[in-house]
Amino acid sequence: MTISIDPQKTNNESLQPKGWLRYFSFSLDHKVIGIQYLVCGFLFYLIGGTLASAIRIELASPMSDFMPRDVYNQVLTLHGTIMIFLWIVPVVNGAFGNYLIPFYVGARDMAFPRLNAVAFWLIPPSGLMLVASYFVDGAAQAGWTAYPPLSITTPQSGQIIWILSVLLLGGSSIFGGINFIATIIKLRRPGLKLMQLPMYCWAMLGTSLLVVLSTPVLAGTLILLSFDIIANTGFFNPVLGGNVVVYQHLFWFYSHPAVYIMVLPAFGLVSEILPVHARKPLFGYTTMVFSIMGIVVLGLVVWAHHMFTSGTPPWMRLFFTIATAFIAVPTGIKFFNWVATLWGGKISINSAMLFSCGFIINFVFGGITGVALAQVPFDIHVHDTYFVVAHFHYIVYGGTVFIIFSSIYHWFPKVTGKMLNEKLGILHFIITFIGFNLCFAPQHWLGLNGMPRRVAEYDPQFQFVNQISSLGALLMAISTIPFLINVFLSFRNGKDAGDNPWNALTPEWLTSSPPPVENWEGEAPLVEEPYGYGKEISEQK
């Protein structure tokens, strides 16, 4: 895509990198880096989606006839790792964060542009390495959690490549987090108060705090695990006197916050999208900020609820059950705030709005099963079954991925200056929504009836429900087609969007679309009320 700006509009026109090649360069422009994150993440989403389709084809019949069992394990490991570390985390943090945060704080770029580019360029090599490990000697087989002793006893080379890749991605994530914190805290335009920031800034601040506090622990844990695999130490190997539960504690100290790293930015994005398309101020801004920070604090002290069957002592079960149940409070506040934002608004039913509403519906469902899973007796019953799979996908697909699509429909005009086709968008939403619910809702039933996850073969009595689920997966795969067609067609000859097609008030719309290299013609505008809808536009500065 070529971004062309009138020469008189910007005084450093000669400095602009030109043409599509800059998307393959070590560019320091936060907008270019944001798009790099998005496109790179989407390519990995297609790979991860293909792997998911392979899983659902395998599970359409009770026997392992589509692929051998060890290949099934590799496929599910790669699916999980790619979707989490290469699609959701980089896109919902890196892509939208890099594109939007400098606009929101009124800056010309991120606080550390070079670090930002380094953080992005760590991703493609580690992703390719991960995918390539399948062709080396078989990819990792131990699932995205890499629990020892499984990860120690399965073939080593795949597991080591997996560890290296996740370490690089973790490093990328930490660099990104440092950059976001510094940008939001330090690089705000003079006069812009913290409590005037758009909600996505708060979400990214909370997310980045979680990244900085928890990702290093995962890095340390994986280094110890790699010692166990390469150097024959016994940190997590019971045969050599080690302790597998220590791995689980350290792993979930990162990986539970990781769920919030994946979903908090989506909370922020939906808080940007709903007010624009409902033409109403965001309901309960202050409670929204405090609930984000509440989730950050609570998110760090609930990790052991993943380990209720790992011999956790009763006091630990009690503490982590209560702490987890508490998270429902700030999350519930946010949910009611979104509903109240929509209430009585002039809602336009467009693709961005539909995906956001789809998010709210899916997320409340995933949230309710989450509260159920926090209860020890119930959790022990459904642990490691398809109920957990269903819950997790309701949060990350029904929640975050819906918001990623919603955001693409919302910000595509900003990035390219062209509108996306609404008919294709609505078709995309309908197929995705039906396909998603058809795929994952039946898995609750499967889990409650005891079908274990991560196993290629299952009891034939579950076949019919599994086939429904696979049908849903097929629809989800098909839903990508109208989206891709839409993006390509609109990109080439879409309707011109103008600078501000949604009449939005957040700062990124107060410059040209696509924006000039350093974001603003002159000084950045001071937006004191990013959600001041319903007032006269002229009152806004």
Next chain:
Amino acid sequence: MTTLESSKEIQKNNSEVNETHEDFRMFGLITFLIADGMTFAGFFAAYLTYKAVNPLPDGAIYELELPIPTLNTILLLVSSATFHKAGKALLKDKNSDSQKWLFFTAFLGIIFLICQLFEYFHLPFGLTDNLFASTFYALTGFHGLHVTLGTLMILIIAWQSRIKGGRLTSQNMFPLEAVELYWHFVDGIWVILFIILYLL
């Protein structure tokens, strides 16, 4: 103009813009050190959990002697003070004094590493002997890696302060301040490590 060149131009342009803001490089470094500290926190938590729940198997050897690590603790604490001296001297534009203090700090760091290696070679257990041996080497090794990096960085800034009109002046204190903060951080980690590994 190639894209890389224009990126550089923009970077130059950005740094000019950023000069109107307060300097937030230190803020970024502190955030990074918090992250780094969390890695150590994870290691410490693992070690303490092992100590609480995993008994040392019969016949396993895990004994530590105190003299060398005590000497090392003193070395690092003194080096923190000498680094501080270097900063003070640079602030008063006494570049050559500053450089001497920096070299002395780096020297203390190298002595620390030599002592550490000496301890490794004289310990009665190896990396894979038992769980506590592995944890000991992982923790001290990871810290030693930090000391090695720190020493290299001190040598680099010492070299930078020698060139006439070089980067390190009383106007541009950031490289020195950044490495100093990192060095104090590594010292602090060592003190915690010394207490947890050797004294507890």
